Structure formats: C-alpha cells, structure tokens
Amino acid sequence: MYSGGYAGKILRINLSNQTSSEETVPDELVKNYLGGAGFAIKCLYDEVKPKTPPLDEGNKLIFAVGPLTASGAACASRMSVVAKSPLTGAVGMALSGGQFPAEMKMAGYDMMIIDGKSEKPTYLAIKDGKVRFRSAEKLCGMLTTDTQLIIKDELGDQNYRIACIGPAGEKLGPMACIVNERRAAGRKGLGAVMGSKNLKAIAVRGSHRPGVVDAEKFKKARQAMNQAMKDSPVLYPQFSKSGTPMVVDATSGMGIYPINNWSATGEIDMVRGLGDAAQARMIVHKAHCHDCPVGCSQIKLVTEGPYAGYMSEGPEYETTYSLGSTLGIDYLPAVIAADRMCDEYGLDTMSAGVVIGFAMELYEKGILTKKDTDGLELKFGNHNILLEMLRRITYREGLGDILAQGTKKAAGIIGKGSEAYAMHVKGLELPAYDVRGAKAHGLNYATAYTGADHNRGYAFQEIFDIPVPEQVDRMVVEGKGRLTKWNQDIRCVTCDCAPMCAFLLDMAVPGIACQNTADLVNAVAGTDFTPEEIEKIGERINNIARLFNIREGFTRKDDTFPKRLMTEAIKEGASKGQLISQKDLDTMLDEYYSVRGWDKDGNPSAAKLKELGIKTG
C-alpha cells in the first residue's frame, strides 16, 4: 500500500501545551480515505466529540493534502481544511490552492491536526519537519497581506508560505476564512475556528519533494492527463485566459445568475458590467498554483476612479455574484475593492456578500431602517456603502455584528419575517447558480454535507453541456438523484482527496477522472487502486460526513432550500417560470436517498455502512 512508496506523515499540534508529534499515515487510512478531505473528515468523525461547540477548544482544525500534492502531477497543490463549522454546525470543509499546499507537503506532512487552544496568540513556523510555536501577539488585528509579509520578515526567510487569519477570524466571526497568499479556504467559518484556538498563522517551508514509486507509470499517467487537458475545447482556449468569470456570461444567458438577493434572476442587462469582457479588461497578472500549467486565477487592478489602486486575485465567478449582482452592483471596480478587503479582513466573500444582499432586501422592504444601519443607505446598487459594511461585519459593529453571524442566525435575531429573504441551506449562503433553473445544482445544495456548497457536487453537465456520465436536461427533476450521487462521489475523491483541481474534472477529465486518479496515485504511492475503488472512497466519505451531521442533529428536513426558491418562479430570461416545488424536492430527495442506500429520512442503512466498512458508535 501507501507505505510501499512515500511514507506520508501526520503532524499533530497541541496548542494547549504547545507540543507536537508525528505519526506515519496508516495504510488502512489510505486504502479507505485516500488523502486530503478523506483523511480529515475521518479524523473529525473519530476525534471530535458529538455536540462540541465549534469554537470550543475540543474542535479540531485539520489541514490535509493528498498523495499527488507536490508529486509533479498537474494541479495538485490543493488542500482541504476541515473542522466542525461555526456557521452551519455541520462538517466544515473548505478547499484552497496556491503554493501553501505543495509547500506543506514538501515540509513533510500529508495532514496537520491542530488541537486545543493556545493561551496567547501564536503562530506556527514549520520547516522540513521542525515545528516552532511563536508569539503572534504583535500580529493581532493585522490584515492578511501584511501578516504574511511580517512573518516572512520575522523568520528571515522570504520563501515561507503562510496561511493566516485576518481580523474577522480573530473576532470569531462565523464567516471568517483562512487566507494563504491571495487565496482562501473560504467558506464555513474555518477562520473563526482558527481564531478560537488563538492561532494567527501557519508558516511552512519545505525542501523535499516526495518521491514517486514508479516513475515510468507516473510519466504515462501524467501524459494521459496532460493530453486530456490539451484536448479540452475550454480549458486552455478560454478558461486559462478568462478564469471563472467566463461562467458569468454562460449562467446569465441561461437565466440563472442571481440578482438582488435572488429577487431578479434572469434580468441579464444588470450583469453586463460584470461579465467576462468587462473583467478581462482589468486583468493585469495571471496567478498559477504550484505545478499548474493553466493559471486560471486572474489578478485585476482598478486604475482610476474612487477605487483606484485596489487590486484583487479575482473576483472569481462566485464573488462577482456575492459582492456584485446579488447586491445589485454592476460596477466592477467596487467588486474588486470589496473582494480585496474581504481577503485582507479574512472574510469569506461569498457568505459576506450574500448576507449584505439579505440586509439590503430587508432595508428595501422596511424591515431594517436607517436607525438599524446607523445611517447607511443599504439599498441594492449602492456600492458606496459596501466597504464600510464589510468593515462593520469584520469588526462586529452595530448591524455588522448581527450580519457577521451569517444569514441564518441574522434572520433569527432580526425576526419580522426576515427568514423569507435568507438565502442559505443549513446556514451556508447560496452560491451563484439559481437552482430553480438547474435542478442537479439544487439537489446538491440541498444534500451536500457542508450546506449549500457548489463545490461538493458541481453539476457541470448542466452548465457546460458535457454528457458525462450522461446527457441531462437542467430543467428536469427526474434522474438528478443518481447524477448528484455521481457528482458528489467523483468530485469528493478526485478533487478533494487526490487532490486534483476541480476545474480539470469539469473541463478536461470528467470521463477518466477515477481511472486517471488511480493511475497517478498508484504510480506515486505504490498502491494498487482500481477506478472502482477510487469511486467507492468518494462514496465512503460522503457517508461518513452524513453520519457526522446526523450525530449533530441534522435530518431530512435540513435537506431543503430557502422558501423563495420553492414558491416564487424565476420572472425573466431563459429560465423564466422555473421553480423547485416541495414536491420536486421530495422527488429528488427520494431518488437520491435511494441510490445512496439511505432510508427515507436520509440515514445510511446498515447494509450500506457494512458495504463501505464504516463502523459507528
């Protein structure tokens, strides 16, 4: 197995007593969970006691990379960051790319499990297997770019790669993220978990690329992957140039790009200023993750007007929605500025934007007044208040303190019928696909173990017309249970565990993902996975994550949508008239549970758990 090749290592950090220890990755763990999110969620399930409050020191914060990270396979510098989420109470898992994941692996580790709570603010400096606990007292309150610069200065080595939190995480805001370089493990409030542990940053520096057991086999598998990437009609010709904003044009054309807190999806004139062409004009630099030949990440700069000087890596497709269209804002410079400030504050762009859109609708409806906003005109389209709102959310001032808790909790505090405008599932704010016109996206939002999370089972079939594993009609309800299981399982294991960048799955290798992952991992690690075993690992992880959530009290009734999507049809555009009724949802859930081998309430059956080798209790 795994130990036949590179012997992966787990680093355990105990912040309470400032100690660390190493373990070799057990073969059984590799066999059943592969790496990355698989390792981390298994650890979360086994080691975090039921009903642990997410910001309690008993929660664990886990960083995990996979067997392919830093191996030389394309686009494998991806990490999963996992903890029980303070935003949802469910499994919190967020991905990030960049340089940090590869550097972490080269520093010696497949997984870092961070336990306990430091008495005083601390950061970790980890270099080739040597761990130091350093005081972060002077870093408290520092924005993320400055934090990374100062730590490099302090360590006297510009080559450290650093993951850190900003003020949002320090203030324990449940929408806080973890930022490495200009990227983020964005969603589910993992930055607040890091903040609750008094951990400001982790700096890693590594000089050892892990070995490859079978170089010949590896070369062949890499070639297959590279060929598929070259053959993609989208990956290099378009995606490499535009990045994710190219999808704005696609989904707004399909009438599923949400506007004004989902009250105006389909009015595509609104999003012209946010589309691919507008964004392309502001690109100044391409950013490549480690070992990535694509470089989809585009750095954009504002050079004139009130936001002149602001630069961000992004906005990505999702942020263009959350800090743009769902706020009724189509002035791209404002979106770039807000994107940058979210990164600096360490605030998830998606949740932070959506909760502001929620507040804007409440203000327009008179549920919130100028008294509540301390004088701010919180109207759709008013970009002048956007940076100030983000500041108030970060520092938890006034209404900002309520919104900082996320849309679900904010609706609970505000009351007065505001829940009707709260766009979330399980407390996680909705991504930028109006699922009324994209049913498989919808079922994934309803069932993903992290809440409304496009990354858990992205239905590329509905957006890019790719007939893998089958041709689908995005408007149709039937068959989406089977498709969603496939999307969730395949994506989980290939993208979140191996890991491989999700965009390769979507645009280059959907048909060969499991085969290619098996070939690459077997070559790197000396394992003998079949494609079927690889897929099964994805299923296993989705089941153990479900078990975690059930243990925390989640049931079928949490597998749902905001009421608006089930009662109001889309008013304009190419998806006009579309809706997902309660009946539609039930049809899809029944099918989904059935193909998953779960009962009517969404509990995995004993037979399924036995088949997967999962022991409970």
Add this chain to the structure above:
Amino acid sequence: MYSGGYAGKILRINLSNQTSSEETVPDELVKNYLGGAGFAIKCLYDEVKPKTPPLDEGNKLIFAVGPLTASGAACASRMSVVAKSPLTGAVGMALSGGQFPAEMKMAGYDMMIIDGKSEKPTYLAIKDGKVRFRSAEKLCGMLTTDTQLIIKDELGDQNYRIACIGPAGEKLGPMACIVNERRAAGRKGLGAVMGSKNLKAIAVRGSHRPGVVDAEKFKKARQAMNQAMKDSPVLYPQFSKSGTPMVVDATSGMGIYPINNWSATGEIDMVRGLGDAAQARMIVHKAHCHDCPVGCSQIKLVTEGPYAGYMSEGPEYETTYSLGSTLGIDYLPAVIAADRMCDEYGLDTMSAGVVIGFAMELYEKGILTKKDTDGLELKFGNHNILLEMLRRITYREGLGDILAQGTKKAAGIIGKGSEAYAMHVKGLELPAYDVRGAKAHGLNYATAYTGADHNRGYAFQEIFDIPVPEQVDRMVVEGKGRLTKWNQDIRCVTCDCAPMCAFLLDMAVPGIACQNTADLVNAVAGTDFTPEEIEKIGERINNIARLFNIREGFTRKDDTFPKRLMTEAIKEGASKGQLISQKDLDTMLDEYYSVRGWDKDGNPSAAKLKELGIKTG
C-alpha cells in the same frame, strides 16, 4: 586607491534603446567623491545639460551606494537617489535604507545611472550583473506593495528586492517618491523622474558580498563604531525602542513642533496624541535595515475604529508632523492610515502633508471654498477628508491636480495672496522643526542644495544638546554659519557617501565620524584617506551641488524662508517670541558664505574651487 581593493562598478542603463553597459569606478572619482551621493551628484553635474526640464528624457536618475554598503559595517545599507528635481529644479537627492541598497551592491553595483526614456512601461530585473528589461505594462497603476509582490511572483524568486513607483510617480506628480520594501527615497519628486522614463521598478538580487581588503583593520574600525554606539545614552536605550517619534516630545517641549500649517507652533497640548507614548502603544514590529543592529523603524498597526487594519512602517517624526500636527490632526490612527496610503501611492508623506496643510489654511481663510474642494470640508483637524485628498493628489483630480504640483507651484496657480501660507524653501516643503526657535536648522533650510531639507545639515546640537563640534544656543544667530557648514559637510560625506545611517552621526559618533569613516573605508577599499580628506570631500560635494544650482539659475535670493517665519513670532510655548528677521537671515548668510569661501551672492570663489579641484565650464 579604490581599485587596490574591491573594484566598484557603475551600471549604465539606456532606457531609450534598452541597453546596458558596465564601467569600473575610476580611482579619481573615489578620491574626490568617495561614493553614494558624491558619485551621483558629480555625475549629475557632468552629464545633465543645463536647463534640462526635470521630466525630460535628458534628465538622469541615479542610484548610488557607497564603499561601506554590504561590507558588514553597521548601518550602511543606505542609498542616494539623484536627479534634477521636478519639485525644485535644483539638485534632487533623497536617501533610502532597508534591504535594497545592500542587495544592489551585492548584485554588483556602486552606482546605476539611468538615462533616456523607455517607449513602453518597463521594469529592470538585475541579478548578479545580469540586466533584463521587462514589460511593466500590466503593472501600471499598481500600488507599491502589490507591485513588489507581483514582480517577485513574475520573476519566480521571492528574494528580489525592489524599488518602484506607485500611481503618483506614473502620473508625474512632482511630489512622487520611490518606494523600496516599506521605505522611500521620499523627497524632491524623484518618483516622477522615474515615471517620466516609463520605469516602474528596479528589482535587484545579489549573492556576492564585496570583499574587505584589510580584515584586521576593518575589525578594529567596526569595534570602534560599535563601542561608540553602545556608549550612546540615546541610541539603544531609547531610539532603538521609539524611533524618530521620540523627537516629537523633545521638539514640542521646545516649542518648535509646527501645528496648523505653522500658525500655531508651541501649543503643545495639540500634539499629545501624536507623542512617543501614544505611538509606542501601536508598535507591532521592528524593522531593521540590512546589517543594522539598532532597528529604529517601527511598524504600527491600527486595530480598531474607522482606520482599523491600516498598518505602516512609521509614521516617522516628520510624517507625524506633515500628516498630523500641521493638519491639526492628533488622531494617530488617521496619520498611520495616511502614511500607509502615501507609501502605497508612492507619494512623499512630507510634501503631500504640508501642501494639504497649506490648502487647509487657505480654506479656513476663505481663499479656497467648498466649490474648489468639490464639497470637502478642508478644515484643520478634519481627518475624515485626509485619505480622499491624498487620492485626489495622486490621481490629480480637481484641486488635487493643483496641489500635486507642490506648495510653491500651487500657490502660484491659486494666487490671491496664498504664497503667504506656502511653507517651502526653493519649492521643497518645510520639515518639522520650526526654525524660528532653532536657528542653525533655519540656516540649513535656507542653504541646503536640495531646498528645505533637514537631512542636508541637521543641527543635532540644537535638539539633543550635544556639544560637538561646539556648544550652541539654538536661539542665537551668531556662529550658525560656521556650524551649518560643518553639519552639511560632515553629514554629506559620512552619511550620504560612505554611507552611514544619519542617526549614528546624530546619536553615536558625531565626534569621530570622519576618523571612523576613513578607517572603515580604508580597510574595506584599500584607500588611505585621512579624516581631513574625508571632511574635504563633503565640502567638495556641497560646492559642486551649489554650482549645479547656480547654473540652473538659483541665487542668494533663493536662500531664504517663507515670509511667515520672518514676520510672525512664535506665539506660545518655550520658543515664544522667536523670529528670524531678514536681518538675522542676512547675518547668517554672510557668515555662512564667508566660511564657505563664497562671495556675497553665494557663488563659490575661484580660489575655493581651485582648492577643491573643481573645474567648471
């Protein structure tokens, strides 16, 4: 001579045809001008044609370090940046420290002479003697921190050190500076010269410390320096902890810290919020220049309130005045934010602040109205408009475009008696010493070859009560000519040429500066300078700089002060009643010209030029 030891090199860059060439530093140049500012000003005098417009491609931009840079001598990572100044029309010379100067030397160069103008935006990547011209088109408009990060990314090496301009320099604002790391060659608009050449940045990377000819002699000279530093009652015990803001308390106590555009010097209650204790509370990190054991540079962070998240290396003493007290602002977080934004825009904090103070006084006096300010309440003490004013100055919008040209030209454009409130000498805005109560400071402001520049002949005797070379009374006019010559000559050669950080001269080695400089340079370079020859080099440089200015049209009448200082006495505090009348100024100038061997009009005599070996014409 010099070539007996380390053979210094000059790099010539021609931006017009994108070529470079190397020369060995001639022995004669070392003998007469030592290094640093000496090399650069000699080059400026010889190579830039009379009456060349400063933003014409015929101007040259020169970066020069000295024989001690990167030698291991303490505090020698200092560089002089020189060009004809677009702000004053005189010699423009500004100093910067940090890591760049040492890295430039280790990359192989004592001086880089940048000539011509690139057709398209360009940056230079210089590594161990290899020069590359790279496109900076995508970097246009980028703030300075981001510029440095992106260039490191693009070059694939985090260890480059970079000097760059921000939007202010690109927009050719004559107050634009050149930023390296978080430091700046701040004054005299050298960033605009760089902008006029379409040069966005210079990245240097070097791996070769220059050799030392006589290691034993070097060790002894270093020990003498280090001992003097340890013996200083101020350098380590206080300055290392507080940095320059410790001087705020000293000068405000002396009643010479200017407030409200110099209308209220002496009202020390105003500056309590800006003093040493207030600043110390916000320090989060010490920054050390290369090979500096002191680390006076303090990084400060705002952690709450409207400016939360802003961090700056500073504000230094001068910036505390220019972006604080002279604007009537004592809210330190606003000063920190403004300091950071000036660094990001590449805007000199001193000139930019003083010109805003000038505009505030005009607004208070009704010479400027709300119509002129596009609605901004430009009143003393209103920090809410400060960042917006800096943005408008940088991007040259509305009144900002007028102020961007510096106080002198702005007064000319605005008219209506505004010159009475324009605090500058020769177009360079005044530093933070009210010279009415510090007469040697005053004479230096009036005569320094760069305009009102504390760095050209800082009278530490008046501030720190150090009786070297003699005891002085700051209120007295007599004897200040002799003192100013000494201050200007010693500082020029030891600090601007050797180079050595000015704070060592002020606080540690004033009495042994020339001896120690001679010892160190002789050991490093195999020269045989006497202390007297070292001092003479300082005199030579001050003379050739004077000749440059005379050639450009400057005369005795430019050696003066703003009228306010000659007609209004200080109203409050420990310097109450003090003034420098026209008669006082004339007395000081006569004495100064006389000890310099200059005629009544301030022209160096033929005998003096012969003595110094300077040939003209």
